[in-house]
Amino acid sequence: MASSSMDGSIPTMDEFEALLSTTDVELLKRAWRSEKASPEILRYDTDLVSRLTEQIQLMEETVEEKSTSGADPLSLSLYQMDLDRTLFLLRSYLRVRIQKIEKYMFHIRKTDELWNRLSKGEKDFTSRKGSSNLHAYAYRYYASLVFESNEFSCCRCIEDLKQHLEESVLSKLPENYQSVEKQSVISEEDDMVPEPRLDTFVLCRSKEYLSGIQLEDGPVDDRSKLFEMEPGVLYFICYKSIKPLVESGKIDLL
Amino acid sequence: MAGQSDAELSLFSAEELEFIAEDEIVDIVPNLKMGPLNFISGDFGPFIPQIVAQVPLWLAVALKKRGKCSICPPQWMSVDKLTQVLEAERNSQEMSEQLPFHYVEISRLLFDHAHDDIPDAYMVSIKMVLPCRIMPWGFFKCFALLSSVQVRSLIEDIRDVRFHKVETDLEAFNGRTIAVKIKNLSAMEVNIVRPFIGRALQAFYKHDSPELIPDPERVPDRRPQVVQNAPRRQLRR
The missing domain is CATH 1.20.58.1030 (Methane Monooxygenase Hydroxylase; Chain G, domain 1)
Structure with missing residues (x-):
């Protein structure tokens, strides 16, 4: 279900610095x-x-x-x-x-x-x-x-x-x-x-560009087509389909 | 908006959103000398009179309340900028991206606590304030010509225009909607529409799912049906 294109990449210098400056309160x-x-x-x-x-x-x-x-x-x-x-x-x-x-x-x-x-x-x-x-x-x-x-x-x-x-x-x-x-x-x-209820719709925001998210088990064919997420843009989406991404911390709910 | 009474769906209260917005960084001009503050949430200061310092909004408000600083209103809160934004909002169905995510909360906090630091925000005569509120949209421009339009009423107008757009966008929903992309909607706006959108999408999803479409060949039995992946009958509550 999770995209294959978003395997663990090495954090860039910017990301590393951002990580350093993130306080525990922020986390x-x-x-x-x-x-x-x-x-x-x-x-x-x-x-x-x-x-x-x-x-x-x-x-x-x-x-x-x-x-x-x-x-x-x-x-x-x-x-x-x-x-x-x-x-x-x-x-x-x-x-x-x-x-x-x-x-x-x-x-x-x-x-x-x-x-x-x-x-x-x-x-x-x-x-x-x-x-x-x-x-x-x-x-x-x-x-x-x-x-x-x-x-x-x-x-x-x-x-x-x-x-x-x-x-x-x-x-x-x-x-x-x-x-x-x-x-x-x-x-x-x-x-x-x-x-x-895992089919609740949640509001989420991705930190990076994610592709290949499968919006699962739709009855119509176009439902199964893959979904892309741009960083920083808000989406309302079914919790079920982004569950692994939330768990891995790639997507924040808000 | 529908569903405001349902605490579970609206998730964040207005106060909680304000709490989140209070961590946004603003510029202040302190009028006292104070060493650096090493907080759990980060280090701020030192503070030297007349030297601009960056602090979170809650700290700025706290200092302001004690008369220890003035807050520099963010650039987007100037009359010029807001007039531009309003214009842009009115001319396009797209949401303008020029305002920060927490613009409603930030402006509200600044109006409440740092009223005197906002240029042109001083109470214009009542005459000015009232017409802005009750006037039909078309006349707004006439008033924009007058020099001191309140920043506050500008922001209120922007909010209204934006919200109207959100409402029109909602009409475009249909049964095929499985995910909604929201561009440039602010925290407060999103929180207001959340219960409605969430529930609407969920209803579409539910009524569309194949498991719930009755299979005519199946012999109905009297056993309570257990439906996979579908919301259960809530007998317990």
Whole structure:
């Protein structure tokens, strides 16, 4: 599905310099926008988040130090603003992911590809035992990520939800309809598991010239013809057909 | 526009778009002396009075609010340039590429916080402002002749013209549309049409897909149908 003409080329000097000057905040912003725009959960960038968490901690200490040593209140408040902006971005990023996990947890759990995209904390959040209050734990979970204290062991989303559904509804239904995953015992597959809709149309922008993108499974012949993307131009396109390009970071969603 | 109530489809709120736009770099003229600022988001400064410095918009606004600098409005925000852009927008169905991606947000932020730094943006008498708003399109040129047309109303007019074009373009959609190329549409404009375009395309896609076209030879059975690759019946919600 992906184009053959866009195999890994060696970055030019310009690209290299652009890479050097791109801050982690910029990278996180990109990840945040893509995550918000994508229907399914994307890969969690462990390195990026841990780098940023470190920087945030460092900055918090600096601000603390400055405020006690009576530094210039103006620059102090500016540092605080910068810190707040970064924290907002990080929290929002994690929150978007949690929302997706809460919505599609059964599907994510049984799809290895998606399961491997979660961070360790998110995996714990999805499967481990804990309290039944989802939101409290969701909050603790990203609090623990943001402040990097792993003492909050997170919860058992899936089990809790299952238990809740069973107790409140399923156990009262006729025998054949008691599965969380299936409509009835004769269903061939798990047709009661909410899945992200990959045929959602998303807005995207490519960084480079891409050709040979296949807009898949159209009924008419001209649908299967290959599609080209110019750099910097916005396209509305079916998420399914650009999925591998989003995953490889060639296309940004926005 | 349709679908504004659906939080899931519009994705980014106006505030979030503003947040993104606040990272755009602008020129400021500081009036204080301050050492360099080493932020997580990058290093800025040092600041020397009367020497132009480049900072992100949020920092410029923060300094401006405290009376520590004046913001140099970007070049595209001059009356001349905007009049040109408006002219170009009105003369062609194409979207002009002369405005930055975040022009709505940037101009809005500057109007809100750095009103006095924008040339000719000072409140022209009410008489001037009102007619611009209520006038039919054709008369605009008469007013452009008058020397101080507000930058603000120019930008509003550009927005209106552009948006009208987007709406006409939307009419060209049909069942064969599988991808839409959007040239030079700004962040805010795209965000407004996103719910509508997204849902329209999705509906086309869905009704066009072969799996959903009923096969007459197939004997209908009473089992719940599981359709591959197609949106499932949403029983759960």
